[in-house]
Amino acid sequence: QVQLVQSGAEVKKPGSSVKVSCKASGGALNKNPIHWVRQAPGEGIEWMGGFVPIFGTTEYAQKFQGRVTITTDASTSTGDMELRSLRSEDTAVYYCARVIYLSRAPLKPSFWFDPWGQGTLVIVSS
Amino acid sequence: DIQMTQSPSSLSASVGDRVTFTCQASQDISNYLNWYQQKPGKAPKLLIYDASNLETGVPSRFSGSGSGTHFTFTINSLQPEDIATYYCQQYDDLPITFGQGTRLEIK
Numbered sequence: 001q002v003q004l005v006q007s008g009a010e011v012k013k014p015g016s017s018v019k020v021s022c023k024a025s026g027g028a029l030n031k032n033p034i035h036w037v038r039q040a041p042g043e044g045i046e047w048m049g050g051f052v053p054i055f056g057t058t059e060y061a062q063k064f065q066g067r068v069t070i071t072t073d074a075s076t077s078t079g080d081m082e083l084r085s086l087r088s089e090d091t092a093v094y095y096c097a098r099v100i101y102l103s104r105a106p107l108k109p110s111f112w113f114d115p116w117g118q119g120t121l122v123i124v125s126s
Numbered sequence: 127d128i129q130m131t132q133s134p135s136s137l138s139a140s141v142g143d144r145v146t147f148t149c150q151a152s153q154d155i156s157n158y159l160n161w162y163q164q165k166p167g168k169a170p171k172l173l174i175y176d177a178s179n180l181e182t183g184v185p186s187r188f189s190g191s192g193s194g195t196h197f198t199f200t201i202n203s204l205q206p207e208d209i210a211t212y213y214c215q216q217y218d219d220l221p222i223t224f225g226q227g228t229r230l231e232i233k
Contacts, residue, residue: 037224115169117169
């Protein structure tokens, strides 16, 4: 059974960048992309972006456009998320999650996140 | 963006109770909705996909229903291990959005 293992916690200065990695173990990602979400302390869940097969592109939430880069390497079953120009509001737990697509034409494919990584705490503080 | 509104924001119930909470979408999302359970300090876990399909291995006391803009999540016979926050998530359109969560406590 596939598990996602993320890199460790980070403490960063405002204005710097952070790169969080996510590796699949117990199986390959195959064609399933990795998406990234984050959760600020005591807050809800916010989608950041990921590869969307029906579009053939990596899509990002507008809030993070220009500041985030998400990549998936199927050959190594890893995914990375780099967030730049960090500010204090970026302090959060960042999760990777495998996307499962199920075709059910003519309807949209089913889409869900499973499994999730264990989360990586990123603290942005001067 | 499609707004997902969950209610109530928190709920207290007794072991054995039937518990129901809701998720309202700001526009019609058909059945493009999933439910996740997040226990304190842990990552979310998929429970229900496509509004009403139980993920493999998830206890049958969990169920989901609804379509369009109104969705319901039910736990029959609440168990102590069900203490968690539950989130709905839509995938009808980008950006993917989540509800703010319903925190479930045991009386």
